[in-house]
Amino acid sequence: MEKKDETVTNARVVEARARNISNKVRCTECGGQSIEDSQADIAILLRQLIRDEIHSGKSDKDIFDKLRNDYGETVLYEPTFDRQTAIIWLSPVLVAGAAAGIWAYQKHRQRTNVHIMALNLVRGVPLTPKEKQTMLEILTPPSPKGGRRWLGL
Known part of the structure; x- marks a missing residue:
């Protein structure tokens, strides 16, 4: 039994x-x-x-x-994890990270360029010292409050 x-x-x-x-x-x-x-x-x-x-x-x-x-x-439904499958699985993450980095850099550069162009325009215009100081205060980019901001935005 x-x-x-x-x-x-x-x-x-x-x-x-x-x-x-x-x-x-x-x-x-x-x-x-x-x-x-x-x-x-x-x-x-x-x-x-x-x-x-x-x-x-x-x-x-x-x-x-x-x-x-x-x-x-x-x-097999679960292929082995090797270099080839790692590249296949990680490539979307790498592409998205690169795109986000490029986008953040361009936003930062665009924001900085606007302020630099405005400051250069003010510097070439004959203004009184008080007007110049006021324009510089208005056109100077604000510093990030609370430390670093995410992606510099």
């Missing part, structure tokens, strides 16, 4: 592992489905291959490696 319980438990463990792996493998024929959900011939064969590999004592990592080697990286 104890041997039968152990056999049933082992069969459940194998089935759970097989389903877990099958849910992480893309059907090469269907593309959008896992081999667990697909009824394509290749999916049925891959599910059987996974069960055979589990029965032969292979680890989940070994099975994923075999599938990756036989069918390519795209067969």
